[in-house]
Amino acid sequence: MILPQDLEELRAGTLGSLLTFTKFFYPLRTGREFKLSQPISQESHFITVSRALTKVFRMECDSLLINMPPGFGKSVMCEHFVAWCMAQYPDSNFVYISYAKDEAVKHTSVIRDIMSLPQYQMLYNVHLKDTSNAKDDFQTTMGGTIAAFGANGPVTGKDAGLPWLDRFSGAVIIDDFYKADEVHSATIRESRKINYLQTISQRPRSRNVAMLYVGHRLHEDDQPANLLLGVDGRDWNTHKVVIKSEENGLARYPELYPMEFLRKKRELDPYTYWSQFQQEPISAGLSLYKADDFVIVDEVPNILATFITADTAETDKTYNDATVFSFWGAHKIFIKGIDTGMYGLHWLDCWELRIEAKDLEANFLQFYAECMRYPIKPKTIVIENKSSGVTLSSTLSQFKGMQVIRIKPEPGKSKIARFIDMQPFINSKCISFNRYAKHVKMCIDHCTKITANQSHAHDDIADTLYYAVKLALIDKTIVNCYEKNPELEAFSKQMATSNRHIRNLWEQAYGSSTRL
Numbered sequence: 001m002i003l004p005q006d007l008e009e010l011r012a013g014t015l016g017s018l019l020t021f022t023k024f025f026y027p028l029r030t031g032r033e034f035k036l037s038q039p040i041s042q043e044s045h046f047i048t049v050s051r052a053l054t055k056v057f058r059m060e061c062d063s064l065l066i067n068m069p070p071g072f073g074k075s076v077m078c079e080h081f082v083a084w085c086m087a088q089y090p091d092s093n094f095v096y097i098s099y100a101k102d103e104a105v106k107h108t109s110v111i112r113d114i115m116s117l118p119q120y121q122m123l124y125n126v127h128l129k130d131t132s133n134a135k136d137d138f139q140t141t142m143g144g145t146i147a148a149f150g151a152n153g154p155v156t157g158k159d160a161g162l163p164w165l166d167r168f169s170g171a172v173i174i175d176d177f178y179k180a181d182e183v184h185s186a187t188i189r190e191s192r193k194i195n196y197l198q199t200i201s202q203r204p205r206s207r208n209v210a211m212l213y214v215g216h217r218l219h220e221d222d223q224p225a226n227l228l229l230g231v232d233g234r235d236w237n238t239h240k241v242v243i244k245s246e247e248n249g250l251a252r253y254p255e256l257y258p259m260e261f262l263r264k265k266r267e268l269d270p271y272t273y274w275s276q277f278q279q280e281p282i283s284a285g286l287s288l289y290k291a292d293d294f295v296i297v298d299e300v301p302n303i304l305a306t307f308i309t310a311d312t313a314e315t316d317k318t319y320n321d322a323t324v325f326s327f328w329g330a331h332k333i334f335i336k337g338i339d340t341g342m343y344g345l346h347w348l349d350c351w352e353l354r355i356e357a358k359d360l361e362a363n364f365l366q367f368y369a370e371c372m373r374y375p376i377k378p379k380t381i382v383i384e385n386k387s388s389g390v391t392l393s394s395t396l397s398q399f400k401g402m403q404v405i406r407i408k409p410e411p412g413k414s415k416i417a418r419f420i421d422m423q424p425f426i427n428s429k430c431i432s433f434n435r436y437a438k439h440v441k442m443c444i445d446h447c448t449k450i451t452a453n454q455s456h457a458h459d460d461i462a463d464t465l466y467y468a469v470k471l472a473l474i475d476k477t478i479v480n481c482y483e484k485n486p487e488l489e490a491f492s493k494q495m496a497t498s499n500r501h502i503r504n505l506w507e508q509a510y511g512s513s514t515r516l
Contacts, residue, residue, distance in 0.1 A: 011123045015088055018057075019050040022080040025114050037253045045072055045241045045252055052239050053081045056210045057088075057168050063234040066214045067224055067279040068241035071256055074214045078175050079107055082146060083114040085168060087124040090142040092170035095160045095203050099179050101136070101150035107175060108148040109135040144170070151177050151192055155199045161209030171210040172203050174223075180276070181410075181417035183218040184452060193226055201232045216276040243277035268427040271420055271452065288423050289447045295432040296440070301346050303329035305478055307380040308371060309467040311460050312360060312389040323360065323388075325367045326350045326464035327378065330472045333430070343476070344430045345468055348374065350439040352461060357388045361395055379403050380478065382467045405477075407467055416452050419462060422469040430473060431465070 014021040026034035036044045045068065055061045068074050082094050096111075098104035112128070112135055114120060121127055132138040136148040137158070147158040151174070162169035177196075182188050204211060211234065217224060227236050243252055244262055251259050257277075266273045271288065275281035306329050313323045327349040333342045351367050371378050383393045385406040397404045410418075425431070426447075433440045446461040472478040 007123070014123065015084075017050075018054055018077075018081060018084050019046065021084045021087075022046075022050075022077065025080065025083070025117065025120065026076070028117055028119060029110075029113055035255075037255060039245075039252050039254060040250050041248055042245055042250065042252060046077070048239065048241060049074070049077050052237075053077065053212075055237075056171065056212060057081075057085055059166075059168055059208060059210075061237045062208055062210045063236045064210065064212045065224060065227055065236045065238045066212070066241065067217050067239070068214070069216055069243045069253075069257075069277045069279075072241060072253060075107055075175055078173055078212070078214055079110045080114065082111045082173070083120070085170075086111075086115060086140065086144055086146075087120070087126055089144070089168055090124075090126045090140040091144045091162070092168065093144060093158070093160055093162065093205070094146045094170050095149060095155060095158055095172045096146065097149050097151055097155065097172065097174045097200060098176050099151050099182075101148060101153065103176065104148035104150060105136045108138075108146055111146055112138055115140075151195065151200070152188075153195075155195075155203055158203070159205045160203045160211075161205045163205045164208070165206075169205075169209065171212055172200065174200070174211075174213045174215070176215045177213070177223045178215075178218055179412065180218055181413040181421075183222055184416035184420070185414045186221075189219070189221055189223075192223060193231075196223065196226075197232060217279045217281050218275055220281045222281070240279045242279055243273075269424045270427075271423060285451050285453050287448050288419055288450050288452060289426050291444050291448050293426045293429060293431075294444050294447070295429050296435050297346075297432050298435055300434065301329070301331035301344065301432065303331050303346065303376050305330045305380075306348070306371070306374060306376045306378040307382065307468075307471075307478055308368065308378050309382040309464040309471075310364065310389065310392070311384060311463040311467075312357075312387065312392060313354075313460065321458050321460040323353045323355055323363070324350065324460045324464050325353075325364060326461070326468065327367075327371045327374075328468045328472070329374075329376070330478050342428075342430065343473055344432060345472055346432050346434075347437075347439070347443060347465075348434075349437070350443055350461065350464070352442065357391070360388055360392055364392060364396070380405060382407055382471060384409070384463070384467070405471070407470070415459065415463075416454060418466050418470075419450055419459075420452065421474065422466055425469050425473050430469075 014024050023034045036046050038044065049066060052064055052066060056064050066074065082096070085092055096104050096108050098107065115126065115128060127141050129139045129141055137145070139145050145158065149155045160170045160172040177192060178188070213224065213227060228238065241252065243257055244250065245252060251257055251262060265277065271282060306327065309326045309328065311324045313321050326347065329346040329348050331344055331346060333340045333344045349371065353363055355363055379401065380403045381396060382405045383389045385393065385408050393404050393406050396402050443461055446458070447465065449456045450459060450462050
């Protein structure tokens, strides 16, 4: 039982410290303890962020920009910050913005849940209006408001703060301005810049009403970069929370991201590591893939399944993307006989053609006939459902024995975001070629020209690679259906043994330097 004197002490303690407030109310709402990070020789980032937010409440800072890695609890801190401020000034007005309104509503819903707790109402005597049942727009009985908006739409009808008070009265909070897979679109970045200047930045009722931007870096030309240029006339106070200390090289949140994980992330997914984790987006003009990430082998792996991916074009003009057909073998990855549990793709063949749409079917059937010579026949053909690909997929669907998968671009995901998605698989050396295959140089030269700012001229071959990675390695649509067929896997191993025997006989007769 909490005695009156204990109640007053608890009230004073939680109002006096945002971190104490968070540590008290987080378990009440979630049933889980709020644990601070314990980095070696560094301050917990929760303390760093709490101190910065407290300065905003004390009106010592009216423009706060916090860049921090995903998973560091930025939204948790922002949600409790709003509830903490409302406990002290329940007439405050907040505008809470995220990359989409649904995402912003998730955060304002949490704020509402905190303020609806009986302990909150008992300690601070702050109550929500009975008629204010919405999660995206609700009020206190003192006239304070909390409203959610998306960064991709108008922010109208609600203001942040109150005019010209000498104490805190609310703020605009931007919690993630982009989704990671949309920031590579120049069109989206430009539209967000315009929306920020024309609507979002106009929401504060007076100049001393604060604006907060919290999120990780995603691109060299993202909104934090834009804000630091001072285009809105504000002098932004910046806090950069990195995943690994630049001074001592130690992990900032070792409980979540240990050093071994960070080492692998930096090696296998450098774009995400430097932008989202270290808040230093690498030049988008750098190649996403390196030549030595592609594995060259002398023997074909034990293929489980084969399939074809196709990216079609409408024209034979050399300045446009070509039509590309790629033939793939999916296999398990073994290291010294140990099954790693991972899958790889062996790039068996690739044709790059500049042909007219009327010649598409005939050329594909010729490629298909070549692939059918392989011991494990391709049953699946993956074609992007666009332009001439629609016609080709419809035609092929009429043939017996062909399973045509029409793949559609994922809504809101740019092509560059797709290429970044498959970067970890390429960096992990999951893509291999036969040493003497005729398409090796063409494919590797093409892939090493792919950049995150789309400065490359063509990406047709890379498109067929993405379709293969998506289905076989990300979704595992291809390998799952064959993994259940032990007879096929046994046949694959038998063929691999036979191939090695044939190679040995050839080398005994003609020497190892002669191409098969």
